[in-house]
Amino acid sequence: MIRLEKRKEPSKFWRIANPFLAVALTMLAGGIMFAMLGKDPLVAIRLIFFDPIFSETFGSYSRPQLLIKSAPLILIAVGLAIGFKANIWNIGAEGQYIIGALFGAGVALAFFPQPGWYIFPLMVLAGAFGGFLWAMIPAILKTRFNTNEILVSLLLVYVAEKILAAMALGLMRNPDIPGFPGSRDLRRYEAAHNAELFAGTGIHWGVVAALIAVIFAYAMMKRHMLGYHVQLAGQAPRAARFGGISPTRLVVICLGISGALAGLAGMFEVSGPGGQVRIEFASGYGFTAIIVAFLGRLNPVGIVLAGLLLGLTYIGGELSQMMLQLPSSAIQVFQGMLLFFLLALDFQTHYRLRLTRGVRT
């Protein structure tokens, strides 16, 4: 008979292998779904995973787009992962992303139309500060009143969305175009434009920031005392407390870092690819980043790969819609499968199946 047995230690092999296996299984199950929809599964999977990078027609455009789409995901996910490791659950990165964008854009609009090299750096600071501030609400409520940070941070997303709408309709509305919501196009204000650093590569300051964040996070988790505290608090909270690690401090630090990084991502987006403060500015990056963090095993390097992979399914998903007329909901199911298979497979990281003979004792 088959028996489940808890491993003494989580399997290192499966931790690394599972994401790859999950991608393979997603391709298989997704392929079956595409076939049932009457589309050629091989073509669909080629369009999603290969054409954005290798196609002659699209590659030169989609490769840079991949960086543009993945950078905010990676930037946010890196911050979230630090908290997740310490069992501090910031689910409201979307809200911090929005507030960061509003702070950044606010600085730009306040200076408009002056030139000045210092405007963009100020926007960067403001963006990070905005996200940090928004994350401090659940942090302080948790440390002071012991509220649940999952709930508070999530609900603050909806508050942030309302503030965004109010800004797009009121304070930040472009006064030159009466009647229409939405701020000035920051891409047309040189001092505030988060432009491509090298033409045609898609690399803007947000991509650079994502890379820096990954390196810092890696160094912190592996080499710095704070990283050790985070891991200890996550794995053995009691031991951590006896070891003198202040849970309050950890909550503030983890939410603060993830909030600031999400705010930065929002600021780079609104001043670059997004272009302006609009009611519909938030596009779910903050939520998708949660998937990226888990898909990347809460490991900075893994998050880079996961962010690129998810970015790929977005861009490839659009291509397959355009070329094959796959419905957009099929693409969403496909992306959902990825997380589903990963979580299901993670079972074998902690457990193993044992074939045993004879009667159960």
Place this chain on the structure above:
Amino acid sequence: MKKLLTVGALCAALAAPVLADTTKVGFVYIGPVGDHGWTYTHDLARRAVEAEFGDGVQTSYVESVGYGADAERVMTQMALSGTDIIFATSFGYGPDVNTVAARFPNVAFEHATGYIQESSNVGLYNARFYEGRAVIGHIAGKMTETNKVGYIASFPIPEVIMGINSAYLHAKAVNPDVEFNVVWVYSWYNPAQEAAAAEALIEQGADIIMQHTDSTAPLTVAQDAGIMAFGQASDMSAFAPESHLTGILDVWAPYYIDRVRAVKEGTWEAGNVWHGIVDGMVGFAPMSERIPADVRAEAEAMIEAIAAGEYHPFTGPINKQDGTPWLAEGEVAPDSDLLTIDFYVEGITSDIPK
């Protein structure tokens, strides 16, 4: 940027269609094709284009495309794949359409309900939905018993504000006691929120629901509550057989066929059109039996008068909400006023979100 341009041009050349006379037509949709509202009607027109030209066209679409970077990417990919004409079918794509159009001067862009035209290859088209709103406003004013009409609005932009004003003016004209409650959902398509808005409006006493959003959710709520409602964009009567009075239809097919033909014949030029009932772009779903014969006759007379150019829904005297005069006696609102309207007319009690 320059490099991207050359690369783009090169790719476009590589991807040129094998059959020279097959025109590639791309559609960018804001919602899912199954919304039974706005996007659904654009997709009906896409299929009409296919039916009209057969093998002469190859259409493609991407649905649920967000404004901004996503829209820009989808349109660029369409242009790279050799698409000859792209219909961007939502208001908010404006900046994105113009950015991509500047990069692909040989691709024709048609932007629905937009107002930005920065390149010679960006055409704008829109429908005079306020004409339809006048007719359903009249019916609502006649038929409400609680004198409360609920209005589910999407975004506070001229298009939507104009619709509320038109419906209100014509309801008020036949029922001086009528009140409009407006709920803003900040989305074109969000069934859950639209349903919640409908429920809130019904609780506040509305017995007729109007919507400027695309899902059928408000209609099903109205059906369950036993009150009346108007459909949106397509004939939604099947979703609320008892409640559905009529609805404004978006009829894009003739325009799309005309534009695609122009591209095929090499005569396409960017225009800026605003078509109404007379052009066939604004239509009506079949009127319900529930509408009394005299009301129905009045509604039909109004439709005819608008189509004949004898009546304009915004004819003075009309005051703004704050009481200052907008249109003098007999004065007709100029299009430029309507396209930038950011105020309610006198009598509406709520405020436009600011």
